[in-house]
Amino acid sequence: MNIENLILKRVQEINSSKELKKTNWSSNSKYEPLRTMNSIDDKGEVGEMFLYQSLKERYNVIWEKSQTENDEDIIIEGIKFEVKLATLGNISNNFQHEKFFKGRNYDAILFLDFSPDKLHLTYGKKSDIVWENLHQRSNEIIDDSTGLPKKVKTEEYKFDISLNMIENNDISGTKGKKLSHSITKEIITDSDLFIFIDEVVKDYYSK
16 A cells, blocks of 8 residues: 555545636636735725715715724715625635624615625615624633633624525525625726715615
8 A cells, every 4th residue: 555645646536526626716807906905904095085086076075094993984065884895705605704794883784795896885874784684793801700712792794695596696585694785786887886875875764
């Protein structure tokens, strides 16, 4: 028995199997450089800058690169937005929006979700978020009374949505819904972005 060949053969089989599953992204994907950014905060800044630069000539937009953690990310037509950018999973068809806080000062959310060659924007009011259907983060601490570790809930949430939910505009209609009302649109041109923002502003002030 050749131990080296036996081990390396199985490693190759497993790696090959996993490579076959990685079908969402490739080095030729349009937004691949965005996916490979390591910092969530850096990705967030890209999203905020994109909105500011794209909208500032047409809308009343306020954005500052340096924000405190309690501030909204961007203000568009008087609406305070929490902006989250996510890229499609390498294997899963989900977008994971991290560092989501219930207590921060914002009126609505804007999700910028990038698949390999597409950008989708999703809007929802903060008051329409179904918090109990989000994943609430926990920290492990030592219980003073027992001396044993235990998990306690934090103020941080994770807001995941699937590509299928976005493409079917079904974020607010699915079982276990996370938004009771939302607007989603694929953004290809400036015109698509302006139509989306017009709908968002109208929706926010009409209800």
